[in-house]
Amino acid sequence: MEIKEQEVRSIVTQLVSRFFASADGKADLQQDTAVGPGLFSEMDQLIEAAEQAHYELMSMTLEKRKEIIRNIRQAVLDNLETLSRMAVEETTLGNCADKEIKNRLAALKTPGVEDLEPFSYTDDYGLTLVERAPYGVIGSITPCTNPTETLICNGIGMVAGGNAVVFNPHPAAKKTSNYTVSLFNKAVLNAGGPANLLATLSNPTIESAQAMMKHPKISMLVVTGGPAVVKAAMQSEKKVIAAGPGNPPCVVDETADIEKAGKDIVSGASLDNNIICICEKEVLAVDRITDSLKEAMKNNGAFELNNLQIQKITDLVIEDPGRPGHEGMPNKKYVGKDAAIIAMDIGLKVADDTRILLCEVDRDHPLVWTEQLMPVIPIVRMNSADEAINFAVKCEHGFRHTASMYSKNIDNLSCMAKVMNCSVFVKNGPNYCGLGYHGAGFTSYTIASPTGEGMTRARTFTRERRCSLIGHFRIV
Numbered sequence: 078m079e080i081k082e083q084e085v086r087s088i089v090t091q092l093v094s095r096f097f098a099s100a101d102g103k104a105d106l107q108q109d110t111a112v113g114p115g116l117f118s119e120m121d122q123l124i125e126a127a128e129q130a131h132y133e134l135m136s137m138t139l140e141k142r143k144e145i146i147r148n149i150r151q152a153v154l155d156n157l158e159t160l161s162r163m164a165v166e167e168t169t170l171g172n173c174a175d176k177e178i179k180n181r182l183a184a185l186k187t188p189g190v191e192d193l194e195p196f197s198y199t200d201d202y203g204l205t206l207v208e209r210a211p212y213g214v215i216g217s218i219t220p221c222t223n224p225t226e227t228l229i230c231n232g233i234g235m236v237a238g239g240n241a242v243v244f245n246p247h248p249a250a251k252k253t254s255n256y257t258v259s260l261f262n263k264a265v266l267n268a269g270g271p272a273n274l275l276a277t278l279s280n281p282t283i284e285s286a287q288a289m290m291k292h293p294k295i296s297m298l299v300v301t302g303g304p305a306v307v308k309a310a311m312q313s314e315k316k317v318i319a320a321g322p323g324n325p326p327c328v329v330d331e332t333a334d335i336e337k338a339g340k341d342i343v344s345g346a347s348l349d350n351n352i353i354c355i356c357e358k359e360v361l362a363v364d365r366i367t368d369s370l371k372e373a374m375k376n377n378g379a380f381e382l383n384n385l386q387i388q389k390i391t392d393l394v395i396e397d398p399g400r401p402g403h404e405g406m407p408n409k410k411y412v413g414k415d416a417a418i419i420a421m422d423i424g425l426k427v428a429d430d431t432r433i434l435l436c437e438v439d440r441d442h443p444l445v446w447t448e449q450l451m452p453v454i455p456i457v458r459m460n461s462a463d464e465a466i467n468f469a470v471k472c473e474h475g476f477r478h479t480a481s482m483y484s485k486n487i488d489n490l491s492c493m494a495k496v497m498n499c500s501v502f503v504k505n506g507p508n509y510c511g512l513g514y515h516g517a518g519f520t521s522y523t524i525a526s527p528t529g530e531g532m533t534r535a536r537t538f539t540r541e542r543r544c545s546l547i548g549h550f551r552i553v
């Protein structure tokens with residue numbers, strides 16, 4: 078009897094769905110429908126619903142998964158302005174124009190199902206096939222600095238990998254996150270995908286994040302944030318992908334194209350008011366070119382502060398300078414604010430379109446050692462490229478997150494790339510090029526330096542499985 082391909086697929090689908098449906102009966106789930114689809118007020122219910130969605134997704138074809146991802150991308154693109162505005166209004170961090178750039182990048186350049194390329198080995202014994210399988214239900218804890226961008230890139234990557242996602246967003250971004258997740262769910266349903274494939278707690282807290290970390294049905298945790306959440310996740314005894322803080326140094330040596338370096342550093346360091354972890358946080362310039370570099374920066378939107386203004390701004394934006402040579406704490410009130418607004422609070426009027434406040438300081442200054450996440454950028458004079466590179470390693474704190482260099486000396490470029498040992502290293506361009514914005518390659522807003530995955534993608538959220546077929550199946 079001849080069985081057509083479509084019939085075979087339908088039989089397999091039925092078998093898989095019967096298996097998964099019987100694995101755990103359908104729960105009576107209480108959605109927080111007052112807010113939108115995919116939103117829950119209770120963690121257990123949320124995780125049950127996501128688990129059910131995962132089983133349903135597993136019974137669907139890869140083509141269906143691709144359609145789901147296509148719809149999510151389109152939903153984001155159709156709502157760029159709303160998502161960006163909501164995030165700025167709710168968190169008061171960053172600016173709408175830059176958030177639109179970041180959200181568009183996440184929608185377009187986050188890898189989808191195509192990232193799960195299977196591969197095979199063949200030899201005299203036969204064929205071994207390697208495919209990428211989902212973990213199941215992934216718990217994703219997201220930051221307030223890139224609230225929608227992280228939901229988009231985690232959401233697309235995790236679903237592309239065949240998982241369902243339970244989000245516990247930052248409490249300071251919950252309205253925006255609820256809106257984004259319900260948008261995702263509508264897109265999934267419109268594609269014929271399962272309800273609650275990407276679900277969230279409508280009122281997330283740090284306590285609910287910690288409850289999620291311990292929940293037996295969460296098979297993997299993906300956390301994006303500062304040191305506290307990374308530490309908490311590492312103690313969870315689960316598989317963890319942790320994306321932590323950075324303090325990216327940017328070295329400029331005497332061989333660099335100084336005009337380009339000045340323009341690019343201002344552009345990179347000011348993107349979304351510097352709240353992205355990969356943004357340039359301190360500039361280390363070889364003495365010979367420091368004055369011309371500062372001029373180039375000032376010609377491209379930097380405003381240079383004098384010593385008294387630097388003192389005042391440091392008192393304002395650094396809450397705790399920490400010990401010498403160690404990280405301090407920024408004043409959260411100024412994180413992600415416009416340069417002109419920060420300047421105003423020290424009684425300084427600068428043009429509204431000022432992109433960064435530039436502060437020449439010495440190497441022990443707390444602005445150098447603290448991850449401020451705001452457009453107040455220190456610049457330090459160095460005697461040589463070697464000295465700058467050595468110092469960059471120190472003030473990056475061993476996060477191994479992001480660093481950059483402007484130089485035409487290939488020995489210097491190679492040396493810094495090697496010794497920084499970072500997940501992202503950018504040569505002769507703004508750091509955002511390393512995110513795939515005006516740079517080659519895919520994007521991610523979860524850069525897992527502590528656990529080593531670097532720029533996360535669909536395949537990062539999958540398990541590798543192999544099947545060995547012995548005796549036959551070579552075709553040569």
Ligand code: NAD
Pocket residue numbers: 218219220221222223245246247248282283286287301302303304305306309320321322323353354448522523524525526
């Ligand atoms: P944050 O650490 O305050 O919050 C991040 C998330 O973790 C939030 O959802 C928060 O509720 C949760 N959280 C915080 N402490 C927790 C704890 N003890 N237990 C459980 N959950 C906890 O960070 P933020 O202010 O939202 O984001 C800024 C920080 O995140 C910066 O340090 C930045 O460098 C880092 N970041 C890193 C990446 C990356 O890809 N490596 C991306 C974005 C942000």
